[in-house]
Amino acid sequence: MSTTNHTEDLGVLRFITAGSVDDGKSTLIGRLLYDSKAVLSDQLSALSRAKNKRTVGDEIDLSLLTDGLEAEREQGITIDVAYRYFQTVRRKFIIADTPGHEQYTRNMVTGASTADAAIVLVDATRVTTVDGKTQLLAQTKRHSAIVKLLGLQHVIVAINKMDLVDYSEQRFNEIRDAYVELAAHLKLDDVRFVPVSALKGDNVVQASESMPWYAGEPLLPLLESLPVRRARHALRFPVQWVARQDGHLSDDFRGYMGRVESGEVSVGDTIVVLPANREAIVAEIIAPVPGGTASVDRAFAGQCVTVRLAEDVDVSRGDTFVSTNDVPTPARKLEADLCWFDEEPLSTQRKYLLKQTSNTVFARVGAVRQVLDVHTLSHALDRHSLKMNDIGSVSLTLQKPIVADEYDTQPATGAFVLIDEATHHTVAAGMIRAASN
Structure with missing residues (x-):
């Protein structure tokens, strides 16, 4: 046998x-x-x-x-x-x-x-x-x-x-x-x-x-x-930090540091920088190795790497590299499910900080669509706030667009947390169900 x-x-x-x-x-x-x-x-x-x-x-x-x-x-x-x-x-x-x-x-x-x-x-x-x-x-x-x-x-x-x-x-x-x-x-x-x-x-x-x-x-x-499905998602590489080696030399090094949240990236790939929507070619990928760092041919989801581009492109923290065959439109309006953590109920009258990958933007909750009653498993449509441990569906408007995906298709860029601007408490975890401009 x-x-x-x-x-x-x-x-x-x-x-x-x-x-x-x-x-x-x-x-x-x-x-x-x-x-x-x-x-x-x-x-x-x-x-x-x-x-x-x-x-x-x-x-x-x-x-x-x-x-x-x-x-x-x-x-x-x-x-x-x-x-x-x-x-x-x-x-x-x-x-x-x-x-x-x-x-x-x-x-x-x-x-x-x-x-x-x-x-x-x-x-x-x-x-x-x-x-x-x-x-x-x-x-x-x-x-x-x-x-x-x-x-x-x-x-x-x-x-x-x-x-x-x-x-x-x-x-x-x-x-x-x-x-x-x-x-x-x-x-x-x-x-x-x-x-x-x-x-x-x-x-x-x-x-x-x-x-x-x-x-x-x-x-x-x-x-x-148990089988584990590892979906092959398109590239999402949010930039955490722009690394400069010596800004006054002609051979100036400029690398973009971050974690590959989904997909993979290879030297020679053409990527798109969002939200500027500029194309560039990957010239080098630098990854940690025992004893230091080394250039590698490819990087995969979960790896923290530094990417160097062949072109001079204006890139800042919070920008995202994506593949040319899957370019999402940056979104300012989100429909999302929230799990509310804070003792202070959600208020549609105040702004929150929305943190998603390396992005942090101001957000306002426009409406509470429905709230789940965990006892009856029905959805209350007449509730206009969320209290501690509630689960509800809401709409949000952001101060500026972000690269957002639906959570079911791209969990890494479909998840976020809300932070109270005054107390800095993490007040909710969110899963994006729809994103639009």
Whole structure:
């Protein structure tokens, strides 16, 4: 029999855990790390002596592997986004353990913004039944809506604490059916369900003997096999800095530093500088290498490089290099989805700073189109503001045009944050749905 499936490198999978407080997110990640042998012996020794552990005797509190802040350990809740890295024979993983409390929704959005998949935890003991209908918690709905807004490719619903409901297949089916209805409403595409006990290790790394009725894969093999689509987007290279070596010499060096947000660029390519709409040829690409920098032939999405052009073109921070076969029209008007973070509600009477890639421009919210009610999943059309943790659709007018794309097609240039000009607080994260001049 071929062993290709066991040795094929499937690349890095970035995923988050999401759910309500005490659903067991940190414990689940701890169990993944522990059972996959990704925890060092000195870490285990330190955990067994931890003063804030919530287990009895010598039993290890696996949640402490991710709850790194002292305040988290004392309160028993996750506050910050904790990133953990581990690998198996088949794949490398980057995990973001995100807070479940509504107060820390912004942290969950931060963790989800770069993820490929989400594990949504549902506590089997906390889901209620009203008039014969299974009711999911509001935070489960909120986090699922954010997962949809951010365009994550896969959702795994881990129905946790099955040991506390006697590993009931009926209970699993009730919760699964309720989430299937939620997923259909939100239009989530790829949703899978796994019954687990993070505390006991059932169906986390190994199949559970206590749930013989479950015919699917345990959580880790499922994560190992998830396909990750890496779309080949057109070039977007926002200029972060203009580097000058010596302005008075005839062989003056002028390089444009930044990160390739999407696509790729090669020496000899003709690019377009926006918003000036000027064409130029790439003369040189300089990239970091061990011990310094070196000229390279090509640069890809995610790389930080310096680009030198053959022509003298007026380029400043905030300008964007794009490919000649995909030249967007810089936009001053945006339609966007916002997740509001600030205690101070959104006001259509004030200006905000909109930061997108290396651009920062003044923006004004012209109208709040609708606001999502996470309890009923309906959209309120009579709301004209957003309060903390609301998700809504808005229109914005910018002081000057920016190179903007729809988030679904170009996430790097389709995302932004709003900043309060007076307090400098980041008040919202936004996803562009339409852009126009």
